[in-house]
Amino acid sequence: MAHLxxxxxxxxxxPISLQVVIGVCVLSLLAGVYTFLxxxxxxxxxxxxxxxxxxxxxxxxxxxxxxxxxxxxxxxxKPFQVATGTGHRIILPNRFANEVRNDNRLSLNGAFAQDxxxxxxxxxxxxxxxxxxxxxxxxxxxxxxxxxxLGLITGDLVEEATDAVHDIFGEDDQxxxxxxxxxxxxxxxxxxxxxxxxxxxxxxxxxxxxxxxxSIGVFLASRELRNVPVFARRVMQYFMxxxxxxxxxYQTAKGLITAEVDRRTIxxxxxxxxxKKPPKTADAIGWMVELAKGKNYDLVAGxxxxxxxxxQTTTEAMTHLLVDIVEHGDIIQALREEIIAVLREHxxxxxxxxxxxxxxxxxxxxxxxxRPRANLNRYAIDEVVLSDGTKIPKGSRLLVETRxxxxxxxxxxxxxxxxxxxxxRENKDRGNDWQFVTVxxxxxxxxxxxxxxxxxxxxxxxxxxxxxxxxxxxxxQFVPGKKPGRSFEIExxxxxNPSAELQIRRRKEEVDLSVMGS
Numbered sequence: 001m002a003h004l005x006x007x008x009x010x011x012x013x014x015p016i017s018l019q020v021v022i023g024v025c026v027l028s029l030l031a032g033v034y035t036f037l038x039x040x041x042x043x044x045x046x047x048x049x050x051x052x053x054x055x056x057x058x059x060x061x062x063x064x065x066x067x068x069x070x071x072x073x074x075x076x077x078k079p080f081q082v083a084t085g086t087g088h089r090i091i092l093p094n095r096f097a098n099e100v101r102n103d104n105r106l107s108l109n110g111a112f113a114q115d116x117x118x119x120x121x122x123x124x125x126x127x128x129x130x131x132x133x134x135x136x137x138x139x140x141x142x143x144x145x146x147x148x149x150l151g152l153i154t155g156d157l158v159e160e161a162t163d164a165v166h167d168i169f170g171e172d173d174q175x176x177x178x179x180x181x182x183x184x185x186x187x188x189x190x191x192x193x194x195x196x197x198x199x200x201x202x203x204x205x206x207x208x209x210x211x212x213x214x215s216i217g218v219f220l221a222s223r224e225l226r227n228v229p230v231f232a233r234r235v236m237q238y239f240m241x242x243x244x245x246x247x248x249x250y251q252t253a254k255g256l257i258t259a260e261v262d263r264r265t266i267x268x269x270x271x272x273x274x275x276k277k278p279p280k281t282a283d284a285i286g287w288m289v290e291l292a293k294g295k296n297y298d299l300v301a302g303x304x305x306x307x308x309x310x311x312q313t314t315t316e317a318m319t320h321l322l323v324d325i326v327e328h329g330d331i332i333q334a335l336r337e338e339i340i341a342v343l344r345e346h347x348x349x350x351x352x353x354x355x356x357x358x359x360x361x362x363x364x365x366x367x368x369x370x371r372p373r374a375n376l377n378r379y380a381i382d383e384v385v386l387s388d389g390t391k392i393p394k395g396s397r398l399l400v401e402t403r404x405x406x407x408x409x410x411x412x413x414x415x416x417x418x419x420x421x422x423x424x425r426e427n428k429d430r431g432n433d434w435q436f437v438t439v440x441x442x443x444x445x446x447x448x449x450x451x452x453x454x455x456x457x458x459x460x461x462x463x464x465x466x467x468x469x470x471x472x473x474x475x476x477q478f479v480p481g482k483k484p485g486r487s488f489e490i491e492x493x494x495x496x497n498p499s500a501e502l503q504i505r506r507r508k509e510e511v512d513l514s515v516m517g518s
Contacts, residue, residue, distance in 0.1 A: 056083035064492025085226020097441035101449025110379030122247035125304035143454035145287035361421035374399035
């Protein structure tokens with residue numbers, strides 16, 4: 001009887017399969033304990049900050065921006081540290097921004113790979129971007145191919161916005177409630193997918209649902225993981241619903257587009273072999289194949305990484321912006337008048353998008369209000385000594401203070417002023433410093449230096465085209481008696497309330513937004 005239950009591969013009556021499971025768990029536990037003991041301790045020489053008597057890690061997780069503001073006041077002009085879910089992090093004063101931005105000893109990839117668990121299953125879209133310092137395929141795809149194609153894809157974005165707004169927001173001329181975030185993410189997902197994949201995939205309902213859910217899910221799962229004790233993460237990830245969902249969505253995405261990725265990969269390789277280049281529009285797969293230069297990459301993960309970058313952050317920005325506009329409703333008519341005048345004169349063109357200066361200002365002011373109070377996420381791959389002698393130890397991570405709430409730079413900084421950047425752009429010496437896409441040490445919403453967000457030019461055009469449609473085609477107001485409590489914080493990131501509602505009704509637009517040219 002015994003030989004039916006146990007065999008020569010068992011030890012002391014324990015089946016080999018169970019031994020393997022136990023061994024994996026023990027090794028994971030030991031690895032977690034080692035990581036906890038070596039990397040989750042405060043960094044020597046920098047005070048640890050918290051607020052309201054909270055433990056430092058809880059202070060950062062629930063009141064990140066308040067924690068930063070307290071640190072800026074308490075340690076004016078001096079570094080301090082916060083306890084994040086993935087270890088302690090040094091916060092440097094803004095004066096170090098230019099020193100930090102391009103220092104090759106300070107790695108953006110290393111910081112994000114750790115923050116977003118790039119080596120966990122389901123997070124392949126993060127891994128393909130940040131796994132190796134030398135891997136810049138996705139960044140180059142955006143910076144070189146997407147940005148160079150902006151003039152060529154305007155027509156596609158306008159067409160997709162026209163159709164998507166009709167499908168998602170509807171034609172009802174009576175007031176109706178909408179879940180603003182759900183509607184916006186649907187619009188952004190379609191416009192982004194039109195650019196990266198083209199038709200018909202950009203209108204495939206299942207693909208849009210998967211990419212939208214995955215884009216949000218990766219951020220939420222990573223933030224939940226940061227709140228799990230270090231030693232337990234590698235095991236707990238397999239039991240957390242958010243992580244399980246991300247793994248399932250990644251597999252679904254692979255099933256949906258692997259055949260299309262393979263088809264376009266072959267087409268791109270054949271074109272390159274014949275001395276031709278892939279199309280400049282609606283083919284991010286072709287762009288990636290060209291830039292990969294024969295190296296093997298997970299192009300499905302690459303496509304998802306583009307969606308994560310384009311969908312999640314743009315959706316957050318757009319939903320905050322729409323509520324800002326409704327809350328300051330007197331700006332709506334001025335925005336409409338600008339849009340009408342510019343499009344009548346220039347049509348849908350690069351010049352037109354640049355001339356929407358009030359809209360650009362409102363976008364940047366909303367970004368200023370809702371972005372974290374620190375940026376330039378970096379990991380020290382070697383010790384760095386700053387100009388004042390401050391030592392950044394090897395293996396530590398840092399952020400740099402922004403000045404987006406500095407009253408010397410932005411008077412009355414906690415008040416939303418839609419004309420703030422229109423007025424700043426009138427400065428002859430620094431007018432170009434205050435466009436939505438411009439980065440400088442005073443305003444680092446898109447980062448700074450060589451690691452500044454390469455997709456910001458696309459995002460600016462996409463948002464402007466979408467907002468032209470939404471503002472000219474609809475009236476907007478709060479649900480009567482129900483002004484939305486619209487945001488909450490997780491680790492200094494201001495996230496839009498997913499259940500918030502607005503009311504819209506269809507109006508007749510003054511210009512035909514589907515027509516190209518002047």
